[in-house]
Amino acid sequence: xxxxxxxxxxxPNEMYALEVWEFNSYMNGCTDAxxxxxxxxxxxxxxxxxxxSAGKKAKRPDEIINKIYPKSNQTxxxxxxxxxxxxxxxxxxxxx
Numbered sequence: 001x002x003x004x005x006x007x008x009x010x011x012p013n014e015m016y017a018l019e020v021w022e023f024n025s026y027m028n029g030c031t032d033a034x035x036x037x038x039x040x041x042x043x044x045x046x047x048x049x050x051x052x053s054a055g056k057k058a059k060r061p062d063e064i065i066n067k068i069y070p071k072s073n074q075t076x077x078x079x080x081x082x083x084x085x086x087x088x089x090x091x092x093x094x095x096x
Contacts, residue, residue: 039065 005015005023008030015023042061049058089095 035069038068 001023002012002015004027005012008027010026018026039061042064046058046061046064086095
């Protein structure tokens, strides 16, 4: 957990001062910020290649973004079924 916090720029004493929900929210915000940086880099590369030399050969940025960050089609019911399966495995002693 400290390694993850350090990657996000938190010092250990700052991480320990946060509640778990605050830490998770902070990390989700950092993840969203990194994704936005990646999106902007892809768009910058697309426009540079489109206007310089590649022209119509440039790949559409939404195709690249969807390959990097595929969308999850998981429903609430699917998530609850997975949780029930994990609890069953824990009860049977298969996993800790």
